Amino acid sequence: MTTSPNAVTVEESIQAFLRERTKRSWELDVDLFATGGVSSLFAMELVVHLEKTFSVTIAGPDLMIDNFRTVRTMTALVGRLRGAGDSDE
């Protein structure tokens, strides 16, 4: 699978936010929540950061924790929501 330039931008943007907030770098597939270094407030901060930065609405079923586990899953979520517009069903 080729990665679109857009996805790279989203990935890099998410990685930059994580680096800034957690003072460490995050590879694409590292589970943020498995390492224990991330608080429950931080999970919601991530949600809101993605919404604001990429102009998407993450509501209802998209709030599942699995969507926020890794940089890759968040990038996929953003890509899907950008493609789908503002529908969650």
Place this chain on the structure above:
Amino acid sequence: MSDAADLTDDLSRAVAGLVGDQAGAWDRAGLLPDDLLRKCGASGVLCAEVPREYGGHGLSSADNGELTARVGSLCSSLRSVMTSQGMAAWSIQRLGTASQRGALLPRLTGGELAAVAFSEPEAGSDLNAITTTIRAEGEHVVVDGRKKWITVGRYADLFVVFGRYGDSAAAVVVPRDTPGVHVEPVADPLGCRAAGHADIEFRSVRVPAGQVLGGPGQSLPMLVTAALTYGRISVAWGCVGILRACLGAAARHTTSRSQFGQKLAEHQLVAGHLADLVVAEQVAAQACAEASRARDEGAPGMFVKSVAAKHIGATHAARAAATTVQLLASAGAEDGTVAARAYRDAKLMEIIEGTNEICQLILADHAVAEWA
């Protein structure tokens, strides 16, 4: 003045008209009149941030905060109902699907009341210890568990119940009249006496699976953080209301009563207390405005700021209410009066939506993450 500010004024005047001078009597009776609750519910004032398309007023967090403070200055029990209704509405808006929002939000702006059920006998500050279960059974889910000290539990038509769903978590909307729902009002709460606190038991309560907000598979800490952030900002603004009520009571009393040949307010020790009340109101209002601004901007800082606002509001309100009783002395020691209610209500604000100590732990985490 903006349209939103006009609307906030209109809504708060309408509530003030319904409350009149009865807040003290409701406090002593431990009960809000059904007529008041239905009228407030149907006017959409209890969850005024709900978008207009769902029958709400679409207020910003800042405007709804000002409305909350004004209601809070009149009656903390009614303000607690606003916090509960708003938190339920926000949970539905944030966690629910589009069709759930369309089905449920108009009910919350149409006169039905909702309570949010987090805490349990063994899960107060430690909400990760929740043991209530929600499990699938065909086209239904079955809810089992006990919830404790649920604000508005006594009045609510709908409960938003947070529980475990297998290895994950879910929030499910349960109508009060579902078989297996048992509501036991808390007798004589210390504060917000008329807010309808109740213990609720769910015994094999079956509701359609479509009542699970957004479907199962969610994270309990995320669900709780999303819902509680609304609640914390609302409680914080409610504390600003308590502070304003205290300022009014203290200023009126100390300018109308004289001792040792001069007005109380002219005694310097009393004047010092009055200044402290002014400072407390300013500090709490600024912290609330900051949290609401972050929420209105969709800024990630809203979560920490809402905890800070709640903590600042509650601690300042508790201290200021004690000061106010001191200033009013015997006049403030009479139950049901503004000062006596503020004293009891403010103490409760240091406990609900995260105790002082839980707030401190969250803020300390933030200090380490942000400032180390």
